[in-house]
Amino acid sequence: MSMRIFPRLVAIALTGVLALASGAKAEINLLNVSYDPTRELYKAINAAFGDIWSKSSGEKVTIRASHGGSGSQARAVIDGLKADVVTLALAPDIDAIAANSGRLPADWAKRLPNNSTPYTSTIVFLVRKGNPKGIKDWDDLAKPGVGVVTPNPKTSGGARWNYLAAWGHAQRRFAGDDSKVRAFVRAIYKNAPVLDTGARGSTITFAQRGVGDVLIAWENEAFLAFDEFGKDKFEIIAPPLSILAEPPVALVDANVDANGTRKAAQTYLEFLYTPTAQKIIAKNHYRPRDEAAADHSDLARFPKLELLTIDAHFGGWAAAQKAHFSEGGTFDQIYGTGAK
Amino acid sequence: MIDLPLPETPLRIQRDRDALAEAPALRRTLIGFAVTVLTLFLFLPLATVFIEAFGKGVAGFLNALSDAEVQSSIKLTLIVATICVPINTAFGIAAAWAVARFEFTGKSALVTFIDLPFSVSPVIAGLCCVLLFGARGLLGPQLASYGVEVIFAIPGIVLATLFVTFPFVARELIPLMQQQGSDDEQAALTLGASGWRMFLTVTLPNVKWGLLYGVLLCNARAMGEFGAVAVVSGRIRGGTSTMPLQVEALYNDYNMVGAFAVASLLALLALITLIVKTFLEWRFTGELALRRRT
Numbered sequence: 001m002s003m004r005i006f007p008r009l010v011a012i013a014l015t016g017v018l019a020l021a022s023g024a025k026a027e028i029n030l031l032n033v034s035y036d037p038t039r040e041l042y043k044a045i046n047a048a049f050g051d052i053w054s055k056s057s058g059e060k061v062t063i064r065a066s067h068g069g070s071g072s073q074a075r076a077v078i079d080g081l082k083a084d085v086v087t088l089a090l091a092p093d094i095d096a097i098a099a100n101s102g103r104l105p106a107d108w109a110k111r112l113p114n115n116s117t118p119y120t121s122t123i124v125f126l127v128r129k130g131n132p133k134g135i136k137d138w139d140d141l142a143k144p145g146v147g148v149v150t151p152n153p154k155t156s157g158g159a160r161w162n163y164l165a166a167w168g169h170a171q172r173r174f175a176g177d178d179s180k181v182r183a184f185v186r187a188i189y190k191n192a193p194v195l196d197t198g199a200r201g202s203t204i205t206f207a208q209r210g211v212g213d214v215l216i217a218w219e220n221e222a223f224l225a226f227d228e229f230g231k232d233k234f235e236i237i238a239p240p241l242s243i244l245a246e247p248p249v250a251l252v253d254a255n256v257d258a259n260g261t262r263k264a265a266q267t268y269l270e271f272l273y274t275p276t277a278q279k280i281i282a283k284n285h286y287r288p289r290d291e292a293a294a295d296h297s298d299l300a301r302f303p304k305l306e307l308l309t310i311d312a313h314f315g316g317w318a319a320a321q322k323a324h325f326s327e328g329g330t331f332d333q334i335y336g337t338g339a340k
Numbered sequence: 341m342i343d344l345p346l347p348e349t350p351l352r353i354q355r356d357r358d359a360l361a362e363a364p365a366l367r368r369t370l371i372g373f374a375v376t377v378l379t380l381f382l383f384l385p386l387a388t389v390f391i392e393a394f395g396k397g398v399a400g401f402l403n404a405l406s407d408a409e410v411q412s413s414i415k416l417t418l419i420v421a422t423i424c425v426p427i428n429t430a431f432g433i434a435a436a437w438a439v440a441r442f443e444f445t446g447k448s449a450l451v452t453f454i455d456l457p458f459s460v461s462p463v464i465a466g467l468c469c470v471l472l473f474g475a476r477g478l479l480g481p482q483l484a485s486y487g488v489e490v491i492f493a494i495p496g497i498v499l500a501t502l503f504v505t506f507p508f509v510a511r512e513l514i515p516l517m518q519q520q521g522s523d524d525e526q527a528a529l530t531l532g533a534s535g536w537r538m539f540l541t542v543t544l545p546n547v548k549w550g551l552l553y554g555v556l557l558c559n560a561r562a563m564g565e566f567g568a569v570a571v572v573s574g575r576i577r578g579g580t581s582t583m584p585l586q587v588e589a590l591y592n593d594y595n596m597v598g599a600f601a602v603a604s605l606l607a608l609l610a611l612i613t614l615i616v617k618t619f620l621e622w623r624f625t626g627e628l629a630l631r632r633r634t
Binding site (some may be wrong): 064067068076082100101 | 470474476477480484489492574575576577578579589591592593594
């Protein structure tokens with residue numbers, strides 16, 4: 001007998017769920033699928049954008065956020081997460097969405113200024129107060145006995161920037177001698193016993209759990225940990241040479257058209273380039289494209305260092321991704337089963 | 341029976357204490373060990389949860405819980421449990437009934453399959469959902485064309501939770517119903533009761549404590565599941581984030597008070613479950629003992 005109630009129960013339950021899911025559409029909802037360290041940045045941006053949008057259009061806009069490792073977030077959008085906009089750590093993750101789901105065109109990067117990167121950052125070191133291991137440059141990370149904390153380049157976008165920055169440094173130091181470059185990067189990763197899946201996970205591992213001597217981190221993430229956990233516990237060390245990290249943003253066309261949110265989503269992304277947003281960006285320790293809009297005190301905090309670029313030094317993301325992070329790439333060769 | 345003379349054992353055991361009891365030193369060591377392990381791995385972490393949750397006082401605790409995202413995660417967790425527990429209860433009763441009362445081919449296979457969610461990692465369960473209902477999955481594109489969202493929406497979370505909480509009620513009822521046998525039910529039928537009447541007045545009352553116990557465990561797991569839900573949720577804050585996911589998100593926000601405030605709610609639920617479970621175990625064994633006597 002109870003077998004006959006079963007399908008009816010399922011039906012009742014499902015209708016309930018659908019009613020809940022489809023209810024309350026009086027306001028505009030946007031979903032921003034982002035990478036790990038942008039939580040605080042987009043909290044501030046979303047609040048500012050909400051004010052501006054409701055003043056100009058009279059509508060209430062609610063921007064929801066989802067955060068995780070950049071690679072796994074891209075994966076979720078490919079699998080159907082209904083992101084109106086994606087704001088990820090590096091271009092190949094958005095390329096992957098375009099290639100695997102067709103939800104946005106392959107030339108998405110051309111649709112907004114600066115290759116769709118409204119802010120930049122770089123990779124620095126966070127060390128414990130007093131810098132007990134005397135870490136000044138990438139060379140110090142390869143020394144035996146130094147505990148390095150960095151996330152896994154397979155899942156984390158920040159980790160890929162970390163890896164390439166180390167690689168770029170080694171290339172310059174060893175004048176492009178490939179076997180020496182590999183040995184150097186291998187030595188750094190040998191010092192990294194745990195690879196977290198996302199940048200925030202690594203920060204927690206280093207700052208909260210007290211693992212390791214140095215965290216290779218996004219500059220914004222290092223500053224945030226510095227503010228959050230107290231200036232008496234950590235020091236930020238900027239290596240002389242690092243990489244210009246350009247996290248891109250994009251509209252997911254198929255999703256905004258299905259949700260009827262194209263106008264709001266487009267305005268949201270354009271808002272990132274306005275002086276108001278650029279100021280918030282600098283305040284949250286990302287390097288703004290428009291320095292004139294930012295507070296001088298925020299800009300003054302960014303250390304001056306030489307920055308390699310992905311296009312000039314690594315032949316663009318497509319080439320770098322293939323050479324280093326694809327199946328059997330240099331990362332696989334130096335780390336894990338492929339390492340010899 | 342013939343009384344066999346017991347072989348004379350060498351008197352290695354001292355006669356001044358019970359031969360079956362351990363040496364007092366050993367007993368103290370074992371108890372001490374158990375208490376230490378429990379303190380280290382159970383009581384201390386549990387205490388930490390509550391200490392951290394009230395790290396900024398009662399006001400901080402209440403403030404953390406009144407956050408819109410937290411409220412939404414509590415609501416979502418309650419919705420998911422409200423859907424999953426009744427469905428799995430209905431399934432559990434049906435399965436236990438079929439297994440305990442009827443002989444059919446494939447019965448042992450059915451029992452094995454009921455246990456499957458216990459042996460499969462929850463993450464795999466979540467991934468299976470994504471492979472089936474994802475945008476590039478087997479059924480996903482079809483459903484999407486009808487406007488039905490499964491993955492990264494409430495239905496996906498419900499499905500994943502259903503899967504992992506599937507065996508709890510059935511596992512509890514099958515041995516109980518098998519042990520009780522069908523005598524009472526046959527008596528009811530011979531006395532002219534209809535199938536429904538027999539079910540409602542004989543079968544259900546006979547298993548009610550076991551059933552409650554299973555429902556309780558099922559509910560605790562439905563509210564606490566992390567792995568399977570994490571894969572299918574998409575982690576939309578204020579949208580598809582359940583309480584366990586919200587704990588992780590808040591922890592990663594460096595919001596310790598928030599994370600542990602939500603965690604303390606889950607811990608509280610666990611404690612209530614434990615108390616009711618202990619009570620039920622006590623009632624439940626009493627009931628069985630009573631039945632054996634009569």
